[in-house]
Amino acid sequence: MKKGFGGGMQQLMKQANQMQNKMKKIQEELALKEFAGTAGGGAVKVMVTGNNEVKSVVIQPDAASPDDVEMLQDLILAATNDALKTAKETHDAEMAKVTGGMNMPGMF
8 A cells, every 4th residue: 555655646746846847947938038018008118028027118209208207107117017917927827827727836
């Protein structure tokens, strides 16, 4: 009986290791991808990586009014948050494919 249990545990550990390797590969792939966020109907566009690093900020000239700097700041924040949200949703969806939707805090 112990022999069967040990084999089952070994199989479980093997599966956990495979899952962890898949998750690591997905994280590496997502780190290379870029995600866009926009605000103001495209007046501001922000690109971030899957590692949540801001890669670029593009501001249309008509959005850069010196009379309304606060609006431009708000647009940049909104576009950045939009891009980060897209990156997180993509990350979560890709991880759920591997984990079957199991909540595994600390694993990724």
